[in-house]
Amino acid sequence: MDRILTIIDKEWAEVFKNRIVLFTIGFMPLIFTILPLAILFFSRNGDMQGADVADLPPSFRAACGNIAPADCLQIFLVNQFLILFMMMPLIIPVAIAAYSIVGEKTTRSLEPLLATPITTVELLAAKSLAAAIPAIVATWACFVIFIVAAPFVGAKPVVVASIFSPVWLVAVFVAGPLMAIMAVNFAVIVSSRVNDPRVAEQMAAVIIVPLLGMLFGQLAGVIVLNVQFMLAAVSIIWIIDVGLSYLGARLVQRETILTKWK
Secondary structure (H helix, E strand, C coil): CHHHHHHHHHHHHHHCCCHHHHHHHHHHHHHHHHHHHHHHHHCCCCCCCHHHHHCCCHHHHHHHCCCCHHHHHHHHHHHHCHHHHHHHHHHHHHHHHHHHCHHHHHHCCHHHHHCCCCCHHHHHHHHHHHHHHHHHHHHHHHHHHHHHHHHHHCCCHHHHHHHCCHHHHHHHHHHHHHHHHHHHHHHHHHHCCCCCHHHHHHHHHHHHHHHHHHHHHHHCCCCCCCHHHHHHHHHHHHHHHHHHHHHHHHHCCHHHHHHHCC
8 A cells, every 4th residue: 555655646746747737637627616606696586487497308397396497497507517527537537647647658667667566456556546536536626616605606595405416416426436437547548559648638538428428418308317327327337447447457567568658
């Protein structure tokens, strides 16, 4: 464990010197948090009932029950931004991994590192944690900011209570960390095939496409983010994590570093 912590400290000391990474970790999550708060602010007036609420998907209107139409509209609008909080754990680790993993190739520092007693599994675990932990912490911090700020921008108590629903909690506190691990493992696989951090970041960004599909499907009313859907998604992501972890460990072999990681 001490060796893993040492590698994590080394990774953070190097990665956080990069302005692009700092921008990705700090500024972008804040933007993703401000957007739903702005939507709450501009939809806070009760005169947004009528046709706007009638345009909501029938399944969502039925789920609102006796909730006031304006509050139901706010809940619907806020739920559309749940995907943003699920994107943070995907985007941030990709940016970090692009500079912490592929950077080992460009600086030729991986070979000396492998000469130490650290095992390949410990090395990959340290790099994965170094990329995943900032993403998870940033996501959770932005979620807390969102909850605290929501009442001040016009969210009614029933709207704030909807944010504490099992769907949100599972998405942020379970699916989020699992997706961060998935993003890092995918970046490891991509990094074993490219030599430029920018190329690795661009290629690894394709992992966001399924979430964009979920966003558009939710807007169209085709996908409903309920508890059953989230639990099924968590199960699938966990299986993908296991598969990508195994594949990443197979691709990073000590005896092939000098010949293939060039």
